Amino acid sequence: MEKIKLALLDDDYLIVTLLKSFFEQHPRLQVVFDTTDGYELFTFLEKSPAAIDVLLLDLKMKTIDGLEVLKHVKTHCPDIKVIVVSSHYQDHTIGFMTKEGVAGFLPKGISPFELTEIIQHVHKNGFYLNKDQMDVLREQISPKVAKPCLESEDALTEREIEIVKLLCHQKTAKEIGELLFITQRTVEGHKNNVFSKIGVRNVAGLIIYALQKQIVTLEELALH
Template sequence: MKIKIGIVDDDLLFVQLLKNYLENDARYEVVLTAKSGNAYLQEARIPLDVLILDLRMSDGDGLEVLSGLSALQNEIKVIVLSSFYRRSFMGHMLKMGVHAFLPKEIELDELSEVIHAVHLKGHYFSNEQVDVMRGQLSNKLPQFHAYSKDDLTEREVDIIRLICQQQSTREIAESLFISPKTVETHKTNLMIKISVKNMAGLVIYAVQNGIVDAAEIVLFDK
């Protein structure tokens, strides 16, 4: 099945060019476009796999969209693609539930592969972003989760470690000799248990609780 994509950006020419490019890739289908955050939120219940979202828009910006999706408990994977890109914003983007944060100057073929990685793995970090996060996720950060690593089962800890090694659901299942469905069940239970919204949240949790060292996080290949 094709990956269903939505694009929210007030640059109509950019939207059309990106839509045309992605639809030439057999993996993707652009099923929704919107020129503002508010226009998208009116259609936010349309099923999507990945949402490509601009930050700065006049009628409802990207942050409003992220807040709206959170209120709707929508599990769409969000890629923020913005000319207002700053590496230092990475931590805030993760807290807002973003699965990838990219500059608008990115090459189209690289963006295409990021979309596929986010859909498959749950999140995407560039080498530079991981370096920034290593600085932001120091041991001095407060432990704000209701559960610590001591409250997790051995299997749950194993799964978090493998997620940090960039393993897909299928690869985790093979590593632990369990079914992919069981892996997905563990992932869902973990996110509920430690109050995070996505795989990026699990990675942050793992670093904060000493399950993995920040230097051990496996980088995504470009």
């Protein structure tokens, strides 16, 4: 099985070293780049933009702010899934981090074993939200949000709504195609149309939209 290519960025050299050593013992993970300096990551990405699958990113660093690194990566290498692991983790910023395109937002005290499982989950599904985070997101969604207008030109079709539900349930394009008896390419086309219609850039944004529009419920999506 192909390994998940990891990059580590944290200004604490000890953390980088320990995580690298830990991950390299796992048969599915390969640390292809590690640094304590965000600018070194930019240089690496200029030469090898497709070399990284998942980036573990700290927020507060000496040379450059983690949010600036996130913005750069999402702009220049949008296929890289970014998991923010920070000592500045706070519930009230989960919505902001999700909106900014992170694939996961975790506290720094997380177990490396749990982190390994989350990395694999993110690589397969594109994002990670646990039940507590889903509860927080629901609280951060305005209760005054409008219901979908089905007569709008931009209204989702029945097939698109079907695909939205399956994406929210973390199904891959291949799995959706098999369930709906359509090609993976057709699924990707529907997915891109949906993203364009509702103005989101990733599955995490899609989940927030689907919750707001009551296409899915929190109870249906909660991870156990």
